[in-house]
Amino acid sequence: MSKEDIGITVAKDDDFSEWYTQIVLKAKLADYAPVKGLIVLRPDGYSIWESIRNTFDKKFANNGIRNGFLPVLIPESLLGKEQKHFAGFNPEVFWVTHSGKNKVGDRLALRPTSETLAYTLYSKWIQSWRDLPLKINFWNTALRAEIKATKPFLRTSEFLWQEGHTVHATKEEAEKEVMKILEIYKKMVEEELAIPVTTGKKSEKEKFVGAVYTTTMEAIMPDGKALQMGTSHFLGQNFSKPFEVKFADKDNVEHFAWQTSWGVSWRLIGAMIMTHGDNQGLVLPPKVAPIQVVIVPIYKKEEDKSKVLSKVEEIKKNLEPDGIRVYVDDRSELSPGYKFNDWELKGVPIRMEIGPKDIEKQSVVIAKRYNQEKSSLNVTEIEKIPQMLDEIQENMLNAAREQSMKNTMNIVNYPEFTSKIESGGFFKAAWCGKVECEEKIKEETGADIRVIPFGSDNTSEKCVYCKEQSASIPIFARGY
Template identity: 80%
Template sequence: MSKEDIGITVSKEADFSEWYTQVVLKAKLADYAPVKGLIVLRPDGYSIWESLRNTFDEKFFKKGIRNGFLPILIPESLLGKEQKHFAGFNPEVFWVTHSGENEIGDRLALRPTSETLAYTMYSKWIQSWRDLPLKINFWNTALRAEIKATKPFLRTSEFLWQEGHTVHAIKEEAEKEVIEILEIYKNTVQDELAIPVVTGKKSEKEKFVGAVYTTTMESIMPDGKALQMGTSHFLGQNFSIPFEVKFSDKDNVEQFAWQTSWGVSWRLIGAMIMVHGDDKGLVLPPKVAPIQVVIVPIYKSDDAKNVIFPKLNEIRQQLESKKIRVHVDDRNELTPGYKFNDWELKGIPLRIEIGPKDIEKQQIVLAKRYNREKISIGFNEIEKISTILDEIQKDMLEIAKVKAKQNTINISEYSEFKSKIGKGGFFNAYWCGKTECEEKIKEETGADIRVIPFGSENTNGKCIYCNEQSKETPIFARGY
C-alpha cells in the first residue's frame, strides 16, 4: 500500500498546514513537480479548474469578452516602458538569458503578469473609437519566484489563472466594467464553490501597482487567515499613456484610452479545500465535483453481483440522463469499507450504496459527504437525487457563511486588537484613512487591511490606532 492510499493522519484543527497538504496529495488533486515551487495538476484537480473556467467563459462571453492567447516571454526592454509597475514584480521574475549556448542579448522575462505585453499589442490594434471597447480574456500561466513558503494552489512559482484586459473610450464605462467583473467573481465563487466572500476596495498601500484603484474579494479561512480570492483593477490611463493605447474619437481628436485588468487563479481551489474539507479529507461542492455521485455495489458472491448490477446500471443511466456525473466503483479486489473511505477522502458529494437487501426492499442508501448523513430512497424516487445535490450545494454555502460570521469580530480598542489578532479572524475596525496608521498596525501586529467593504464609510468612530476621527471601517487580518 502506497503512502497516498493511507487516509489523512492529522486533524484539521491540530495541524492545519499539514492537514491541507495531505488532502491535496492524498485526494489526488495535485502532486509536487521535480522543480521546487511547482506542482502538477492531476485530472481531478484540473477538472475543478475546467469547471470554473467554463462558468467564467460563459459569463464573460455574455459581456462581450472573448478569449485570446499571449506568449510567455516578455522582452526586458518592453517591461521598462512601465517601470513603476514592473518594479513591484522584479524580485519574483524568472529570466531567460540563453538560447542553447548563446546569450540572447535583451533578457526575456517569464511572464509574471501580462499588462506590458497585452498593451503593446493593443496599441497596434486600436486606431479609432470604432475599435472600442476591446475586451479580451487570457487563460494562461504566470510565473513568480515563490521559492521559500510554497503551498499547493496557494503559493507556487507557476500558477494557472485568467487575466482580463479591457480598453474603453469612456472612463465611466471602464469603471463600470471593474465592478461588473468583481460581481461575476463573487457570484461564481459563492454559487459554484460555496465560499462566502467580502467585496470592496484595497487601500492605497495594498492596491495593484499601476492601478488607480483595486477592488477585491476576500474570504476568511478556517485557520483565521484571510485569502485574496480575486481582484479587479481600474487602471485609468496609467498604462495607455506609456504604451500609447489611444484612439481617434468621433470628432477625429486623438485620446488616450481608459483601461481595466482583472483576474482569479487556482488559489480558488485551495480556498475550497480549506473551507469545506474535514478530518476525512476533501469535501467537494456538487457543482464543481468531477464525480457528483459514486455508486458502490455491496456483494459477497457472483450470484449477488448478478442481481445487483442490472439495477445498478439502470440507476446509473437514469442519473446520466439528468446530466449528473456518475461513477460506478466496480473494483472487485477492494472491500466496500475501503471504497467508502476512499471516496470520502476524495470528497465525492453523494455515495449510493446498493446490496442484495436493498434490492429486496426496492431502495438505495444515500450517504452525503458534507455532513455524513445517510438516508434511504425508493427505486421510484431516483429523480430526487438532483434536488438532493442542489440542497447539498446550498447547505455548504450556508454552513460556510455561519463559520465566516463566527470568525468576524467588531473591535474598537487597539490593545484588544493586538491580543486577539494572533488567534486569527476578520477584524472590523475604524480607520482614519492614513497610510501611517496602516503601516504601524502591520508592523506591530502583522495584520493588513484586506478589504475596505463597499458602503463601509464611517465617520462615527475613532481610528483604532491614532484615535482620530474614522473615515472607513476596513477589515484587518493576517493573510496568506
C-alpha cells in the first residue's frame, strides 16, 4: 500500500496546514511538480477548475464579455511604460534572457499580469466610440516567484486564473462594470462553492498598484486566516494615458478611455478545501463535484453479482438524464469498506450502496458526505436525488456562514485587538483612515485591512489605534 492510499493522518484542528496539504495530495487534486513552487493539476482538480470556468464563461457572456488569448512573454520595454504598476511586481518576475545560447536582447518577462501587454494591443484596436465598450476576458496562467512559502492552490509560482480587461467611453460606465464583476464573483463563490464572502474596497495602501481603487471579496478560513477570493479594479485613465488607449467621439474629438481589470485564480479551490473539508478528507459542494453520486455495488456471492450490477446500471441510467454526474465503483479487487473510505476522502457528495438485501427491499442506502448521514431510499424515489443535492449545497453554505459568523468579532479597543489576534478571525474595528495607523497595526500585530465593507463609513467611533475620529469600520485580519 502506497502513502497515497493512506487516509488523512492529522486532524483539521491540530495541524491545519498539514491537514490541508494531505487533502490536496491524497484526494488526488494536485501534486508537486519537479520545479519548486509549481504544482500539477490532476483530473479531479482540473475538473473543478473547469466547472468554475464554465460558470464564469456563462455569466461573462451574459454581460457582453468575450474570451481571448494572450502570450506568456512580455518585453521589458513594454513593462516600463507604467513604472509604478510594474514596480509592484518586479521582485516576483521571472525573466527569459536567452533563446538557446543567444541573448534575446530586450529581456522577456514571464507574465505576472497582463495589463501592459493587453493595453498595448488595445491602443491599436480602439480608434473611435464605435469600438467601445471593449470587454475581453483571458484564461491564462500567471507566473510570480513565490519560492519561499508555497502552498498548493494558495501560493504557487505559476497559477491558473482569469483576468478581464475592459475599456469604456465614460467613467460612470467603467465604475458600473467594476461593481457588476464583483457581484458576478460573489454569486459564483457563494452559490457554486458554498463559501460566504464579504465585499467592499481595499484601503489605499492595499489596492492594486496602478488602480484608482480596488474592490475585493474576502473570506475567513476555519483556521482564522483571511483569504482574498477575487478583486475588481477601477483603473480610471491610469493606463489609458501611458498606453494611449484613446477614442474619437461622435464629434471626432479624441479622449482617453476609462478602464477596469479584474480576476480570480485557482485559490478558489484552496478556499473550498479549507472551508468544507473534515478529518476524513475533502467535502465537495455538489455543483462543482466531478462525481456527484458514486454507486458502490455490494455482493459476496458470485451468483448475486449480475443481479446487483444490473440494478446499479438501471439506477445510473435513471439519474443521468437529470444531468447528475454518476460513477459506478465496480472494482472487484477492493472491499466495500475500502471503497467507502476512498470516496469519503475524495469528497463525493452522495454515496449510494446497493446489495442483494437492498434489492429485495426495493431500496438503496444513501450516505451524505457533508454530514455523514446515512438513510434508506426506496428505488421509486430515486428522482429525489437532484433535490437532495440541492439541499446539500444549501446546507453547506449555511454551515460555512455560521462558521464565518463565529470567526467575526467587533473590537472596541486596541488591547482587546492584540490579545485576540493570535486566535485569528475577522476583526471589525474603527479606523481613522490614516495609513500611519494601518501600518502600525500591521507592524505590531501582523493584521492588515482586508476589506472596507460597503456601507461601513462611520464617523461616530474612535480609531482603535490612535483614538481619533473614525472614518470607517474595516475588517482587519491576518491573511494567507
